[in-house]
Amino acid sequence: MRAAGVESFKLHDCRHFFASGLIAAGCDVVTVQRALGYQSASVTLNTYSHLWPNADDRTRSATAGLMQEVAGDSADFPRTAAAE
Structure with missing residues (x-):
């Protein structure tokens, strides 16, 4: 553990x-x-509840996905590009 630079690791x-x-x-x-x-x-919730996404996290994720689809290559990009 010392050689790997890992400090105070417990099972x-x-x-x-x-x-x-x-x-x-x-x-x-x-x-x-x-x-x-x-x-x-x-x-489980008492120990790990802070790790589950909340409504704000889900909103940010949905917004990021929407923006990526609008700005990036979406699944139907080849179809819409060919029609233009």
């Missing part, structure tokens, strides 16, 4: 990494709860 940190990866991939609370073996979803 339990892998559990948090796993949970945050599941949440980032879009897994719901119950899925994460079951994967971690928690008794209830409330334990």
